[in-house]
Amino acid sequence: MTTRDLEVAHGGIPVGKEGIYSQQPILSARKLVITFGRVVGLDGVDLDLYPGEILAVIGDNGAGKSTLIKCLTGAYIPDSGEILMNGQPVHFRKPQDARMAGIETVYQQLAVVPALDIASNLYLAREERRKGPLGSVFRMLDKKGMERRAGQAVQRLGIQTIQNMGQAVETLSGGQRQAVAVARAAAFGSKIVVLDEPTAALGVKESGMVLEMIKQLRDGGLSIILISHNMPHVWEVADRIHIQRLGALAGVITPQSHDMGEGVAIMTGAKRLAPSA
């Protein structure tokens, strides 16, 4: 790879000792391949996520965005290829593995359980027990403690529309549910948060609130992968943009290096990014 190729791969940002992208990526994928019967889901995809950035992943329907994300978060196991965290190879067999490694995911279908209340959802699959024998022998949950800490977590994210942590999630609006899902992902010392179409079902006002939340998370030091169909939202918050096309990486750009029209052109194959020989 020449320096020029590297720069293209990093969205035209100069590669070197001074550039932030001279750091080691916190998460990388190398030559990921996954097939479903005869259908090729991913055809050798590379991805790099650097500390403290928002990396948007865009692509047409069926380009492999969701499949890529599911491989990175343990929901799918790739047929071949490598996933590295801080340069070390990792092997996620299930979502729990990725979560243990510090990767939290907010799925498109939200992954909140409607009948459970907000606090129960925030703590689902990582419940805290009471201190002493009540917790260790009788496995009693520390409901009060979890409710209090859930309230603090939601407050830190500046979500003011949610007040009562004992409220069932099914009684919340779409934006509030999304906020709960994001709060859940960010609340537990995670390093990477993956958001799959977080604004897809939301109105203008609620989308704005969620985008603000995402920027706050990034400014708080988290690395974020954002999958979205909404180009204005992507160009508003992303630091770099990874473009998927037909199960492969079409290129990486930045909102500064390319405008929305060019991005869409690369996404649909009307324009090619990589300097061909």
Added chain:
Amino acid sequence: MSTTVTSAAAEFARRQQSPVQRVQHQLHARPWLSPLFLLFVAFVVFFIATPTFLTANSMGILLQQTAVVATLAVGQTLVILTAGIDLSVGAIMVLTMMVMASLARDGGMPGLLALLIGFLLALAAGALNGFLVTRINLPPFIVTLGTLSVYTAIALLYSGGESIQASHLPGLLNVLGDGFAIGGFRLTWGIVVMVIIYAVVGYALSQTAWGRYVYAVGDDPESARLSGVPSKRILLAVYTVAGLIYAIAAWELIGRAGAATPNAVPDANLQSITAVVIGGTSLFGGRGVLIGTLLGALIVQTLQFGLSQMGVDQQWRVLATGFLIIVAVAADQWIRKVKA
């Protein structure tokens, strides 16, 4: 921007709810309220209609009659909370009962050993249901419809269709029919065991992570899985634990009936499902509380017992129960439509 959202939300929260909406909201938040109310109404009606209804003696009999179905219904509640259904409830109970009794009488085994083997058998029968549901991915309705026939046939083949009288059995196997009296109010050990099961399973459902997973798997299995809930393990555990609970019901039934009979409680399946549904647990999974099931079982028995004391014909009692089920499910549908 967020301030306007807050004030709008606060305004929304302060809005006037109609009395009907308020009732609906309360019923949604406390699913045991409607069965409790229904039981209360039934008690008042029968108290007025028959002088013998609200006596210590009658109440003792009512509880004894309720114990077996109420115990079965605990297992059924667990399964229905996961959005499943268990049609093999009665079959597992009868199979276990016949094996325990026959091991003790014909095999000459001590009561404790026969009981333990019976428990293990029921665990295995429940685990097989769970295995077919989680590993072969068959719908619970089909799985348990199949095992209903299989377990029933095995029970009949094994026992030769013969009853075994309690007098031929070691004391431990029919001890749950014994009891003690408080005033004129006679409690059997079977009732005590039933109450203990409700307490233990109720605790597990409401106070432990396992209980939350049961609700989560029943309400939205995909979300639960994505959140990291071990859905298949939970489902397998639910069917297995349910099997064990049916074995305890079998033990209670030997004491209650004074015999192990292959065709005892022929409608155990429907009775247990009825208790769960009338108790406010949703057949769609994820919603309900265990205490509602106990109330549901009590309502069905109260209806049966009260009407029979009034001299009402059996057919009319069946009709009343059927009517009650439809009303309960309709009420559940309405309550689920609640908005904050």
